Amino acid sequence: MKITKAVVTAGGLGTRMLPATKTVPKEMLPLADKPVIQYVIEEAVASGISDILVVTNRAKSAVDDYFDYTPELEEKLASAGKIEELEAVRRTADIANVFYVRQKETLGLGHAVWRARRFVGNEPFAVLLGDDVTMADVPVTRQLIDAAEQYGASAVGTQRVPADAISKYSSLKVEPLGGRVFRVEDMNEKPRPEEMFSEYAILGRYVLSHEIFDILEGTSPGYGGEIQLTDGLRTLCRRSPMVAVDFEGRRYDTGSLRGFLEATVDFSLKHADIGEWMREFIKKRAGEL
Numbered sequence: 001m002k003i004t005k006a007v008v009t010a011g012g013l014g015t016r017m018l019p020a021t022k023t024v025p026k027e028m029l030p031l032a033d034k035p036v037i038q039y040v041i042e043e044a045v046a047s048g049i050s051d052i053l054v055v056t057n058r059a060k061s062a063v064d065d066y067f068d069y070t071p072e073l074e075e076k077l078a079s080a081g082k083i084e085e086l087e088a089v090r091r092t093a094d095i096a097n098v099f100y101v102r103q104k105e106t107l108g109l110g111h112a113v114w115r116a117r118r119f120v121g122n123e124p125f126a127v128l129l130g131d132d133v134t135m136a137d138v139p140v141t142r143q144l145i146d147a148a149e150q151y152g153a154s155a156v157g158t159q160r161v162p163a164d165a166i167s168k169y170s171s172l173k174v175e176p177l178g179g180r181v182f183r184v185e186d187m188n189e190k191p192r193p194e195e196m197f198s199e200y201a202i203l204g205r206y207v208l209s210h211e212i213f214d215i216l217e218g219t220s221p222g223y224g225g226e227i228q229l230t231d232g233l234r235t236l237c238r239r240s241p242m243v244a245v246d247f248e249g250r251r252y253d254t255g256s257l258r259g260f261l262e263a264t265v266d267f268s269l270k271h272a273d274i275g276e277w278m279r280e281f282i283k284k285r286a287g288e289l
């Protein structure tokens with residue numbers, strides 16, 4: 001079945017980026033000239049997704065405003081002949097069919113995904129974390145969809161992380177299937193070093209069977225008192241096939257200061273107008289260090 005729906009989770013509080021995120025959602029912080037969430041939605045669209053549900057909360061109305069029309073601004077830009085700016089502003093509003101649902105309580109990523117059950121219905125769907133941005137030749141969500149279709153399975157995005165960093169992620173128990181794809185046998189959330197299955201961590205992208213909703217419905221709060229998506233995925237991988245895709249490309253956790261700054265540098269370097277300037281600026285600064 002063709003995968004056309006995606007859920008972008010943006011219901012978290014963003015405490016790692018305070019005070020910046022006290023009034024501005026972390027998904028609205030800019031990387032070069034676009035907010036984080038625009039990169040995420042562009043990845044979904046480039047992967048063949050047409051309908052996107054963003055899970056927000058009461059502090060994130062700037063997100064839905066961003067993907068709306070802005071008649072007063074657009075009229076001003078049109079009458080001033082600022083066509084490039086006008087097109088950039090319009091493009092964001094016409095990017096895809098974007099829907100919103102609020103997570104009324106911050107009960108965890110598993111709960112945020114569960115809020116999408118009516119939007120998704122009985123189809124497989126993609127999940128993209130709204131603060132995880134990727135840079136890849138083939139969009140990472142597309143890489144997952146391709147593997148999910150090939151193996152008739154759910155898929156999680158993975159890359160190896162250093163063993164001493166795995167406690168920040170979910171660790172996967174995997175068996176090679178071919179190329180960059182593995183069969184998922186088990187997983188655990190934020191394991192201690194002695195509990196980890198492997199250095200393959202789940203990183204921010206998923207293609208899931210709708211079965212996950214029934215599973216999440218019955219999932220009790222886990223690590224940190226939140227309903228963990230990983231706990232639901234653990235049950236899902238025992239019930240139906242799941243693969244892990246060691247995706248090609250870079251991934252940035254822009255919800256952390258380091259990830260945000262790395263992404264700022266890398267996306268600025270790739271930017272058509274300022275990339276060359278940024279390269280020279282970095283060289284100049286590096287020479288001074």
Ligand code: UTP
Pocket residue numbers: 009010011012013014015016017055103105106107108109111112129130131132255
């Ligand atoms: P994070 O682990 O980044 O948590 O969530 P957070 O609350 O957003 O940020 P910090 O840790 O306080 O800085 C991972 C993903 O899950 C979403 C977040 O928006 C992010 O996309 N999430 C998390 C929700 O949508 N709802 C939640 O209740 C928790």
